[in-house]
Amino acid sequence: MKRLVIYYSRTGTTKRIGEKIAASLVADLDEILDQKSRKGVIGWLRAGRDSQTDKMTEIKVQKNPNDYDMIIIGTPIWANNFTPAVRTYLTQFSLKGKKVAFFTTQGGDEPIDALAEMKEMVTESDIIATLSIKQDFVKANNYEAQLSAFLEHLR
Numbered sequence: 748m749k750r751l752v753i754y755y756s757r758t759g760t761t762k763r764i765g766e767k768i769a770a771s772l773v774a775d776l777d778e779i780l781d782q783k784s785r786k787g788v789i790g791w792l793r794a795g796r797d798s799q800t801d802k803m804t805e806i807k808v809q810k811n812p813n814d815y816d817m818i819i820i821g822t823p824i825w826a827n828n829f830t831p832a833v834r835t836y837l838t839q840f841s842l843k844g845k846k847v848a849f850f851t852t853q854g855g856d857e858p859i860d861a862l863a864e865m866k867e868m869v870t871e872s873d874i875i876a877t878l879s880i881k882q883d884f885v886k887a888n889n890y891e892a893q894l895s896a897f898l899e900h901l902r
């Protein structure tokens with residue numbers, strides 16, 4: 748079983764979880780690079796607006812998901828939605844027939860609608876697990892139990 752952990756992260760929170768997952772599973776790790784600047788106040792405002800309106804963006808990745816059996820995809824939550832970078836990734840690459848898991852980090856509670864829509868984008872995949880961790884818990888390193896339960900589904 749070849750596993751790829753692929754994430755988008757603006758400020759490093761989702762990246763931290765992605766790195767943990769990849770290390771625990773001895774999986775490959777890749778970052779989705781959004782070619783649109785999300786820096787500063789303008790970038791922040793545009794991030795929220797683009798996410799809210801289901802905008803796509805231009806992305807760069809290193810690894811080809813076709814080379815893997817399981818794809819574990821991470822995104823922050825922006826405006827109750829997943830990011831344009833991950834929306835674009837799920838649109839550009841077919842994950843048909845693959846095992847897929849999603850993880851999110853966010854300021855608030857579990858992003859039920861965003862998770863549901865991500866699942867809808869990969870209905871031809873075998874969705875095996877989801878994980879949502881509050882940003883404060885990531886910062887405080889207080890997510891071991893949640894992460895372990897998620898990893899159990901991916902082994």
Ligand SMILES: Cc1cc2nc3c(=O)[nH]c(=O)nc-3n(C[C@H](O)[C@H](O)[C@H](O)COP(=O)(O)O)c2cc1C
Pocket residue numbers: 755756757758759760761762791792794795822823824825826827828852853854855856881882
């Ligand atoms: C533009 C923007 C919009 C956000 N909207 C939400 C939101 O609707 N709900 C929420 O819980 N967190 C929201 N957040 C907080 C992020 O989801 C949270 O800080 C996340 O952990 C950041 O991940 P990162 O460090 O990997 O970029 C938002 C953050 C940004 C930048």
